[in-house]
Amino acid sequence: MDVAVSTLRAQLADWIERVRAGEEVVVTDRGTPVVRLVPVHTAPLLERLTQQGVLSRPRTASRPNASRAPRVHARGSVSDLVTEQRR
Template sequence: MDITAKDLSSGLTEALASARAGEDVVITEDGVPIARLSGVDGASLLAKLEAEGLITPPAEDRAVPRLPQAEAAKDALSSLLGRLRR
């Protein structure tokens, strides 16, 4: 699918649907291609990056603990900002 840059704003929904369906959407300006919009398959991208050794999956699902130092720093910053606003 080709679409002009000018028509992209009004045809964005259609262009995104085409990209989601696997079609490349070429954005043109004065008949010259300037960009390409294509769909992304997030699950296969993550699997590919993992297979290439660029990312590693988490060891387990868990929440990140809050550190006491971070809480103390947040309280100190809030106190300082409160004094500056007076």
């Protein structure tokens, strides 16, 4: 079920009750989906797959650092390069 942000604000308690009852609500902003409301007891797909042993969590939470990679410096404007490639 979809609901606009403005409607959600005006009727928040009603929408929370729907979610609590098990419905999934997608909140839209100007027609674009931005948030999904699901009951707390609903396990997301990744959590379920982790519990089933299909996936495993990363050993460390840190992301790789690319600080040793050489930086590339453009010899002209990016817009000129894009225009040239579009020809």
